[in-house]
Amino acid sequence: MDATQTDILPPPTTRVATNCVLVVDDSAAQRQLLSAVLTRFGLEVIAAATAEDALEICAGEAGARIGIVVSDWQMPGMDGPDFCRAFRALRGESFAYFILLTSQTDRTSKTEGLKAGADDFVMRPVDMSELRARIDTGRRILDMHEVLLHRNYEVQTALGDLQALQAAINRDLAEARSLQQAFLPPRRYRAGGCDIALRLVTCDQIGGDLVGYFRVSQDEIAIYSVDVSGHGIASALLTGRLAELFSDRVPYRNVAFATDGSGAHSPEQVMTRLNEFMLQELSSDIYFTAVLAYVNLHTGALRFCQAGHPHPMIRRAHGAVERIGSGGPPVGLLPGAHFEVCTATLQPNDVFLAYSDGLTECVDTWGDMFEEEGLMELFARVPSDLEGAIGCIEEGLSNHAGIQRFDDDMSMILLKFEPMAP
Known part of the structure; x- marks a missing residue:
């Protein structure tokens, strides 16, 4: 499920009352003395004679106002540490500063109080100036706790916004991936006696590789492989534009054909036209490498232009x-x-391969590339059917990469030649 604002923490409640003190002491004289002194300090005081009465107060409407508790340790029934445990359980995540009044000085007793949840201690007989200093410390801690709650809420809110934005971006990228796959012609095609198969595997949701084919004439078919520099949205947008320039669905827009209908340009002329288009019409630093090959379906004659692209191969x-x-x-x-x-020249049963450098530059966990020699060795032992050949190449690259994921797009197109009948 996508992250939304409902997944994060609720907004902090109203500001914790740091000036409301709960005094718990079974001695009426001590309660009155503490209440009077704390009132003179400008604090609101709520008093209780027992821990049980104090818990009832905390569970009621007045409990939300209490920010500091000053409790005696020795009391009949529930003593100070037990009351502290019960108080913490009742308040849950709502923090309050708890001070125990005690005449015990040994470390074991203080350790017990800390384990029960106490924050501070004041020794009896109570020094009122020390008590005030302890309460001021508690108020500062409560203020900092309040700030932290709001900062945490702000961080969680920002995180929720970022997660929602990332989810929206991922949805858009998934749509873009579907559109980019739609740029490709069908993965299998038969022209005359020749079989063609292609494959595109992007390292991210969208990529900068493009492979395909189009009919040049009744006697020739074009095979192309393109690799746009960089990764991401800009590269994917250019592949979409190039897919249109190489499309046979709208022949008059295909860059390979003369606008006057006189026929197709040669592969090197097509690359020259594309080079002019990139430099004159696109204000960008992006470039691409490519192979464009024309195959005669009768004779197997192959003429091609290699523009910075990996060397094609013939098996x-x-x-x-x-x-x-x-x-x-x-x-x-x-x-x-x-x-x-x-x-x-292609002979019967020869297979032509054009591919992107994602194949030869596929790295293993040691950082070693597959290299051209590795691809040639793998290509030499692929099965004769093209789908099986593509599957064998993909498996070989995956075995080489191991646990290392592909860090570049990989694309390939294969043509198996059989002369077309007259």
Whole structure:
């Protein structure tokens, strides 16, 4: 359940009466003397002859006004320490300062009084100036207790507000996560004879990775993998914008296609356009890395642009893994950045992999990264079906991380090539 104001402490009650003293003494002369002296000190005095009478007073309306108790130790029936225990039990969390009047000087007796809940002692015969000093001390402690109650209430109120705000943020982030997942195309897709599968795992509720595909023409399909710098809301917002720029749901908005309908730009031209878009239209320090690859569905011809992104990999049908690509600058970082196109050829049953650096930079409890070599070894032994391959890669990364949670988003997209029938 979300934290609300009803979960915190109630507001403090009215100010504790620090000038109301309860005097308990079985000696009428002592009660009258103490009452007279304390009244001259400017205090309100309530007197009781026995501890039992005092408890009745405390349980009534006058009990809430009592802030200080001055009680004799030796009394018939319930003595001072027993009365103190009963008084503490009756008051609960409502604090009052309790002073015992005693002629006992041994440490054992004082220890008994402290265990019963007494705060202070005054020796008999009572020195009235000492008694006043003890009462003044009690009033200061009551004042500090009052301040602490209010400070605690303020802290609890602020904590409740923060918890409610955090709950609202978490709800918004959960909605944002659902929306971000909606940016992705379906996790499985078949183009001609080729199977495509993708996966996105964010380290937080929302992330800055994006993977997907779109049809370039009847003969080609595009595969892309994007990793936006940083984490959090700003990165997630940019992935949403990039998802629209790579979407095939609204082709005329897709950055890969010429606005005059003349066809698709090459991968390196697309990166150049995105670089200009980032630097000219977005006033931000955010940039991203990416791989954009076009695959010919008939011949397996692969042309791609690598812009600061990890090297794509090809798992050949016989199991060997090749790292391809020549690097390149990130997108949105350097004006006039030059992007190059690279080529390769896919044979039947070859699998193409594009991924974010969350895979290779996954760390274990020792701080050692999985590295590109680890991914290549893992990719070499994945099963032939793409869902099984993705599951195998995820399991391998999870085993490497151990109890260390993933500290970066992880995304991957795989294409298994089979020539499309004429």
